Amino acid sequence: MAKPEYIRNxxxxxxxxxGKSTLADRLIQKAHLVTDRDFQDQILDNMDIERERGITIKSQAVCLPYIAKDxxxxxxxxxxxPGHVDFxxxxxxxxxxxxxxxxxxDATQGVQAQTLSNMYLAMEHNxxxxxxxxxxxxIAADIPATKQQIEHDLGLSAEDALLVSARQGTGVDELFEAIVERFxxxxxxxxxxxxxxxxxxxYDPYRGVVxxxxxxxxxxxxxxxxxxMHNNSEYEVENLGVFKLALVETDELSAGNVGYIIAGVKTVSDVRVGDTVTNAENPCEKPLPGFREIKPVVFSSIYPVDSNDYEELKTSLEKLKLNDASLIYEKDSSxxxxxxFRCGFLGLLHLEVIQERLEREFDQSVIFTAPSVKYKVRLRGNPGHPAEELLVDNPTEYPDxxxxxxxxxxxxxxxxxxPTTYLGNIMTLCMDKRGVQTNMTYLDxxxxxxVYDMPLSEVLFDFYDRLKSISRGxxxxxxxxxxxxxxxxxxxDIxxxxxxxxxxxxxxxxxxxxDRAKIVCERLRDEITRQQFKIAIQGSIGSQIIARETVNALRKDVLAKCYGGDISRKRKLLEKQKEGKKRMKMVGDVELPQSAFLAVLKSKDE
Structure with a gap:
């Protein structure tokens, strides 16, 4: 292993x-960690979803050997x-x-929201x-404007900025030298x-948690x-090493190194990101700062399309939990x-990723209920019940x-x-979402x-989609x-x-x-197949009906066989049909297709 003075993290x-993943690809290629034959784009992204969406979900590490000019x-x-706010x-x-x-x-987009927030995060850690x-x-690259934004928005020296094309590999050699010299x-x-x-x-299925x-x-x-140190559990190190795309074993890891250990840990939930590892026989006095429990902010229930697949879904979630410690779930019924299962997620993207992984990796057909956030509900005190505060994220647990x-x-x-062109439309969208503007700064x-203060629940349904369509991305x-x-x-209630x-x-x-009740009722009306009887779809708050749609009955033509003859004969057949419809409505149950649940969750524009 290299001495600390020859290591850069x-x-x-x-x-x-x-272009984070593309730049990482170029650095790995320049370090000759992978042959051109074995190379693939987004090489550090292991999941198909990451490749298709062009996002990084799980962070990866890699050790790059580099011989400097000296x-x-x-x-x-x-x-x-990862680049997404959920992570x-x-x-x-x-x-x-x-x-x-x-x-x-990005020379074509300039400084954006997460560029700023991630820079502040880096500055917090010095x-x-x-x-x-x-x-x-x-073609659309505007380097002078981007340099000005780096000076103005970020407060960094634009003269120190390196120019690269991660796609073509331009400037990567200079970047390697800058890493050695400036870090x-x-x-x-x-x-x-x-x-x-x-x-x-x-999680490695053969070796346990890495x-x-x-x-x-x-x-x-x-x-x-x-x-x-967080849960005081003790293990014996079986294997250790560094990441060179594959796991490469070494004899030891010392101060300054980044690597992995395998110590017979069975599930990922036993390991907490941000925890401190120390010597069990000679422990350090206090853990490294910054550890916190990851708390879910979005909640939704998952059900198998076929109720007979419940056990399979349970097994799939257990396996998924091995690889994703931030997924929280408990049993639920409807x-x-x-x-x-009632599940907690870090955000909407996390929910979508879990849904796709269940469907692809485990071949599960699932229905997700409408996502919700955790509300604090204050209850009145009375002689039988003292005043208390409940945390509620599931509508079924909502008190009277x-x-x-x-x-x-x-x-x-x-x-x-x-861009200022879309300012008015975006302000209208934020006001529709109960947002209160707290700051507005012209960057150039x-x-x-x-900057807006707005309820998290308003962002859940269609905020991000509408923001992207209003601003053309x-x-x-x-x-x-x-x-x-x-x-x-x-x-x-529906x-x-x-x-x-x-x-x-x-x-x-x-x-x-x-508005919400009206949208749900309209979508259900389009999804529910017509029956021999009328179906009333209603949205209600308590006993008050606030929206209604009707699925009209299929009508059999009972007069087809009755040609000619007296009108009283026709009326008799129609009256008989009317009686039958009434009886059918009393005993008729409506079957909801899976598409109806999915339609309710889609954004307004879809």
Whole structure:
């Protein structure tokens, strides 16, 4: 292993789609870690979903050997990070395991919302930041304007910015030299008490959990007893090494190194990202700072399309949990859909990724209920029941209206950077979503940054889709969950022929309840197949009906056989049919197709 002074630990941070994964590909190719025959784009992205969507979901690490111009061999540890806001905590842990960051800015798009937020994240951890302007080969590239934005928006020196084309490999050699020259070497004492940060982990079906860590002090060797400080569990190191696309075994990892350990850990949930690893026999006094529990913010229930597949779905979720510790689930049931699971997600993208992985990797056909956030519901006190506060994310757990004193909902601080052309439409969208503008800054003549306080529940349904369509994809969006604020919360029930469908119930803001009920009723009307009797689809709050649609009955022509003859004969047949319809309506049950549940969740424009 290299000495600490010849090690550089760095990450690449950027807004979504600014070329992080492509640049990582070029660095790996230049370091000759992979032959041209075996190379594929987005080589650090293991999942099909990552390749198709062009996003990074799981952060990866890779050790790049590099011989500098002075002839000295260096070990460059690249920690790749996800770009999406849902995975910010994972980004912060990856950043914490580095000394430097390449801040990538797209020459065609300029500085965007997550460019700023990720830069602040890097600054919080005292990283050396090197700005890199990417996509300089594109026709739309505006390098002078991008340099001005780096100076003006980020406060970094544009003269220090490196010009690269990750797609063509232009400027990558200069980038390697800048990593060696401008990023500091790691500090730490290999002889001190062991302190290592877990920044990620993944599950290997043959070897158990592979823990990704950065050693700050001390040394880890094979056979050593280690302790995870958060849950005080102890393990013996069976194997350790570094990432060179494949896992390459080494004898030890010491201060400054980034690598992996395998220690017989059975499930990923036993390992917490951000936890500190130390020597079980000679532990350090306190863990490394910055650890926190990952809390889900979006909740939804998952049901198998065929209720007989419940056990298979349970097994699939258990396997998925091995690879994704941030997925939280518990058993749930519904009168309409049978047995299922209530799941917590980090955000909407996380929910979509889990849904796709269940369908592709485990071949599961599933139905997701409408996503919800966690509300705080304050209950009135009375002689039998003292006043209390409930956390409610599932409509079925919502208490009776009579017992409720008030409710609070989570708010976010949303930062939107947009070209000024789309300013008016985006302000209207944010106002529709109950957003309150707290700040507005003109970054230059063409771009403006707006900061809004808005309820998290408003972002769940169609906010991001509408923002992208309004701005033709140019507006960027970033958010942080901030606090709880009072709201008028109601439970919206959907009734079919007077019977409630619990899986379609939603917790909504009172002012939006009518619009939401109307949309759901209209979509169900289009999805439910016509029967021999009328079907009433109603949206209700308590006993009050606020929206209604009707699926008209199929009508059999009972007069077809009655040609000629007296009118009384025809009337007799029609009356008989009318009686039959009444009886059918009394006993007729409506079957909801899977497409009906999916249609309810789609955005307005689809």
């Amino acid at each position: 760095f990450c690449i941070i950027a807004h979504i789609d600014h 002839g000295q061999e260096y070990e460059l540890n690249l920690v790749d990070t 910010t905590y994972e980004v912060s842990r990856a950043i914490n395991s580095c000394e430097g960051a390449l801040l990538l800015v 990283l050396e930041i090197v700005p890199v302007i990417n996509k300089i080969d594109m 500091p070497a790691p500090t730490g004492d290999p002889t001190a008490i062991l302190q290592a940060l877990i920044f990620d982990c993944h 823990v990704h860590l950065r050693i700050f002090d001390g040394t880890i060797k094979r056979g050593m007893k280690i302790r995870f 009168a309409a859909l049978g047995f299922g 209206e009579g017992r409720i004193e008030g409710a609070d909902e989570p708010y976010i601080r949303a930062a939107i950077i947009t 003549e063409k771009r403006v940054e707006m 140019y507006a960027s969006f970033d958010y942080d969950v901030t606090e709880y604020k009072p709201t008028e919360l109601v439970k919206l 009734l079919l022929n007077g019977k409630g469908v619990d899986a379609l119930s939603q917790l909504v803001f009172k002012g939006n309840a009518y």
